[in-house]
Amino acid sequence: MSNVSSISFSKASVEKGSLKRSEYLNLPDLQFFLWCQHKYKLNRGVYNTIDDWFYNFGIKQVIHRRIYILAFLEFVKENDLKQQEEKKFIRFGNGGLTRTLQQFVNVYKMVK
Template sequence: MIVIDDWFFNYGTTNITARRKSILQFLDYVYEKERPDQSKMYLQFGKGGVKNYLYYFRDKCLNEKQTYE
């Protein structure tokens, strides 16, 4: 979670409330895209996977003003 929080902060989301909302939106986005089976408790990204998702999320969602900011 720290990597995701740092990424959003460095991207420019310095307001803590807006950052938390963006993080929740991001996790919801990843969950919908991956659709893990019910036996898995956690989302797993693999090496470099979380950053790839973050950049894609930024391009498709943040740049289209679909966040809470």
């Protein structure tokens, strides 16, 4: 098993267009989740809900969904940095996750 915490999101990977070939995107599901948990402080239930939401939104391919999941988590991290630093896990509150996913879609003008 690889050391999940040592895998980092590389800006160079995005710029070179090699994001789809990036090591962390191709990890088995549990290892990818553990990497996300370490980097973004989310629990398995929130991760599964985000993954399911993007699937139902129409993003069927796993690797594409993972790219959207990471973009969404960065969106959350940037917009709520102060609050998240103080907590063990990301918290959205009642209905907050769906509302935040919809905001993300609207900001990036994703079309279903």
